[in-house]
Amino acid sequence: MHFDLEFNYRVLLVLIEMTALAVLASVIQASIVWLLTKKVKQQALFYIAFAALLPFLSVLWALMIFEFQATVNKKYLARDPLIGEICQTPLVGRYRIFMCDQTACASVGTGQYEASLPETNYASAQGWRPVFYGVESVKDLQVMDNYLIGAIDSAAIKSVDNQGGKDCFFVLDTKSNLVKRFRTTVELKGALAKLSCNEALNLEPVLAIYRKHRFTTFDYFAALLLILPPLAVLCRFWCMVLNTQKQKG
Numbered sequence: 001m002h003f004d005l006e007f008n009y010r011v012l013l014v015l016i017e018m019t020a021l022a023v024l025a026s027v028i029q030a031s032i033v034w035l036l037t038k039k040v041k042q043q044a045l046f047y048i049a050f051a052a053l054l055p056f057l058s059v060l061w062a063l064m065i066f067e068f069q070a071t072v073n074k075k076y077l078a079r080d081p082l083i084g085e086i087c088q089t090p091l092v093g094r095y096r097i098f099m100c101d102q103t104a105c106a107s108v109g110t111g112q113y114e115a116s117l118p119e120t121n122y123a124s125a126q127g128w129r130p131v132f133y134g135v136e137s138v139k140d141l142q143v144m145d146n147y148l149i150g151a152i153d154s155a156a157i158k159s160v161d162n163q164g165g166k167d168c169f170f171v172l173d174t175k176s177n178l179v180k181r182f183r184t185t186v187e188l189k190g191a192l193a194k195l196s197c198n199e200a201l202n203l204e205p206v207l208a209i210y211r212k213h214r215f216t217t218f219d220y221f222a223a224l225l226l227i228l229p230p231l232a233v234l235c236r237f238w239c240m241v242l243n244t245q246k247q248k249g
Contacts, residue, residue: 008084011084015063019059021055022059029055029128029169030051030052032051033051033103034048036241036244040244041144047244050237054095054233061226066083068222069081069082069218076094077218078090080214085100086098086100087099087103088111089214090213091108092146093175095108095109095148095174096111097206099206099207102140104206105137105153106141106210107137108138108141108150114131123237127180127181128156128176128178128179129180130179131172131177135152138150138206139151139152139205140203140205141204141206142198142202143209145197147171147174147197148174149172149201149203150206151167151168151170169187169188170182171188185201188201212218
């Protein structure tokens with residue numbers, strides 16, 4: 001597996017905060033260990049040094065796990081690395097949700113130009129159009145079978161479809177790469193009925209949809225890998241310190 005380091009200003013800020021906490025934890029932990037082991041001259045220096053280094057080793061471990069999960073998520077799971085400027089996660093088929101710098105609106109697409117299946121006169125007459133690069137300024141979304149149903153924040157886009165600040169809606173067929181827009185929820189529900197979509201219409205904010213689809217079993221595994229080894233080392237270390245203190249107390 002080839003690792004490309006995931007590093008941006010947000011990662012840098014988190015790293016600075018973690019380092020500051022590590023400095024504080026190092027001073028406090030080393031001071032407590034010194035008080036407990038100062039009578040054990042032969043082992044005190046080792047315990048104090050390890051107590052001072054452990055928080056920094058934990059930060060290094062956290063950075064390694066972050067890079068590991070970032071590489072797996074980006075290269076194999078088509079997901080963002082959790083800390084970054086762009087948030088993305090698969091929805092259905094090859095279609096994904098993209099959010100950049102803000103989470104109120106998102107783009108829905110495949111990340112590349114999509115030519116629709118050969119468009120028939122019937123599809124054109126019914127108002128279906130090729131999706132091309134996707135749908136922009138989506139603020140509410142629902143995944144329903146192979147369809148993506150959503151609401152567009154018309155105030156955020158400049159087009160002839162702008163309805164004076166009112167929302168317009170869309171249905172995106174991920175199999176045919178066709179999309180159709182609607183002015184009202186009544187029209188939207190009517191179209192869904194014609195498509196034999198029996199699921200109730202329940203649009204949710206794009207951030208909620210992102211959170212539902214972003215996290216996988218791998219992320220929980222990475223979280224355990226992040227927490228358990230340092231915690232085990234910390235517990236083992238303090239057991240040794242306390243046992244030594246009891247023996248020499």
